[in-house]
Amino acid sequence: MLIRLCYASNRIDHQDLLKDLSDVLATSIKCNRANNICGVLYYARGSFFQCLEGEKTVVEQLFNRISRDHRHTNIKILSQETIAETTFQDWSMQYVQEKKEIDTFFRERNYPFFQPTELKTYEVSGLLKILLSKENTIIDKSEDSQQESPKGYRRGYSGYLSS
Numbered sequence: 001m002l003i004r005l006c007y008a009s010n011r012i013d014h015q016d017l018l019k020d021l022s023d024v025l026a027t028s029i030k031c032n033r034a035n036n037i038c039g040v041l042y043y044a045r046g047s048f049f050q051c052l053e054g055e056k057t058v059v060e061q062l063f064n065r066i067s068r069d070h071r072h073t074n075i076k077i078l079s080q081e082t083i084a085e086t087t088f089q090d091w092s093m094q095y096v097q098e099k100k101e102i103d104t105f106f107r108e109r110n111y112p113f114f115q116p117t118e119l120k121t122y123e124v125s126g127l128l129k130i131l132l133s134k135e136n137t138i139i140d141k142s143e144d145s146q147q148e149s150p151k152g153y154r155r156g157y158s159g160y161l162s163s
């Protein structure tokens with residue numbers, strides 16, 4: 001049985017953001033690909049939103065591991081549902097760079113900005129629709145770059161990280 005699980009959390013600021021993001025994505029790409037899990041990760045303003053799709057037991061095991069990860073806290077499941085097919089099937093983990101459109105989505109729903117841990121279950125599908133329409137972002141963690149930088153966009157697994 002396939003499920004889609006969406007959760008939100010707050011990042012724990014203990015080390016370099018780019019290192020955290022690139023480490024998380026590198027692990028996600030490798031492990032999710034091996035476990036037929038796909039999804040999307042969005043990070044902005046100190047919070048994560050992630051959607052995981054795949055076999056129920058596999059997604060639940062992964063979520064248990066993610067829940068124990070000390071790089072984030074205040075982890076809240078926003079929605080969990082059975083699905084007929086996966087939506088993010090081209091992506092073991094798509095990463096979407098911070099978008100004004102997402103802040104607008106939250107403001108239109110009376111949140112001051114991107115606050116995914118406050119999101120209601122019925123609001124999750126609207127957020128997923130926006131994320132699905134976005135390009136993947138490669139995180140540039142080279143030393144001269146202190147910011148997330150969209151170095152390029154490419155379908156598939158190899159294009160996430162640039163050295």
Ligand code: FAD
Pocket residue numbers: 023024027028029031032048050062065066067068069070071072093
């Ligand atoms: P280990 O690799 O044995 O790690 C144990 C603990 O050490 C982790 O829980 C973490 O707290 C810490 N740790 C591990 N690596 C690092 C590092 N590079 N820097 C600092 N601390 C570290 N994993 C996936 O496979 N798929 C996903 O989709 C996925 N999404 C994630 C989303 C978020 C927001 C976060 C924070 C993590 C995500 N992870 C994901 C990583 C996941 O939490 C586990 O670290 C990973 O699955 C490996 O599990 P493990 O039990 O082998 O942990």
